[in-house]
Amino acid sequence: MSYASIIVAVDPGARAAPRIGLAAHLARRLDARLIGVAAWGPDYPRGFGETSVPTGYGIEDLRQKAFDELRQAEEVFRLAARPTERIEWRSELRETLTFLAEQSRAADLVVVGRQGKNDGPHLAAAVGPGDALMAVGRPVLVVPHGVERLSATRAVVAWKNTPQSRRAISDAMPFLKLADEVQVVQVAKDGDRTELDDVVAYLGLHGVKAVGVLKVPNGGGTAETLLDAAEGFKADLIVGGAFGYSRLREWFFGGVTRNLLDHSPVCCLMSH
Known part of the structure; x- marks a missing residue:
């Protein structure tokens, strides 16, 4: 078995960049493709969703804000993944874990972060390692805060x-x-x-x-x-x-x- 394709879960938190850097280093070392994956939904008022668009609630503004956040996440991914050549980006306005699990069909290994007790993550984008382990059907590499390289020597x-x-x-x-x-x-x-x-x-x-x-x-x-x-x-x-x-x-x-x-x-x- 080899790791020909690696997925890294990307969120809006400050800890995403070191995790992406670690995954990119692994991809270069193993000559693997690296896919950045992010998904979260707009922060709708409680009781509303994609199929419910009432007037007066700025729903389109909320959607646009979510799209902007995904674009920012892509920028972080592409910057932190340098100089890895074979990279891809996949994102949608979707429930985060479901989208990550679906995209794991394209990878041999899924890299996720571990949230600290004092973190204030983007709640809709947070992927718990335990949830990922149960959902993705792939081996999961859990990266704790402060770890930026994995030599595995x-x-x-x-x-x-x-x-x-x-x-x-x-x-x-x-x-x-x-x-x-x-x-x-x-x-x-x-x-x-x-x-x-x-x-x-x-x-x-x-x-x-x-x-x-x-x-x-x-x-x-x-x-x-x-x-x-x-x-x-x-x-x-x-x-x-x-x-x-x-x-x-x-x-x-x-x-x-x-x-x-x-x-x-x-x-x-x-x-x-």
Whole structure:
């Protein structure tokens, strides 16, 4: 597998440009096409929409404002993507997540940002990483605030014997093959290395230099143990399966996926 086409989600926030720059750098490195995608609807008065155009509410002005914002987003994309040659721009006045999911048919990888707790994003344009993971049907690279490059020379694979984890390893293979070192980390209380040895051997057949590391969960739980392992390894990429339990359960009670999405200081490539 290779990444021949990459989509980056673009929003009006100040954090879009670094995310686009990271995606553009990946596209150049992997000789891939880069597609910028943005969509949001006009900020209509409550109760109105595209099919309801009452007089006196400046509906056309609201539509024009949304079009202007999309044009500005395109300018940010084209500027931040330089000097990448193979780029495309796609935008519409549509619901953001639906449009992103539809356009993902044209890509191998979807890059999204992670909103911080104090962010005030354009609400109609905000794409949550969890929502993207459930909707796009592609591996999703989640970029936290402050990260402008992804070398992936050292990567941590969060291993658990689930369909999502197995899929994530396959989806991340272009990164793993480029990495100088890969750690496959399994968080478990017993010392059985059977699964780890199988995964390491499998990766070796694909030319990936990997070692298996068995970790006992620390007081913070599985996600914190994985983040500690990534920090100790000086990794800038974590690969893992997303939402092994139902997403609703993870969002209410917490889970590995949610904690990684909320707290990882490095990029996470996840598959569902």
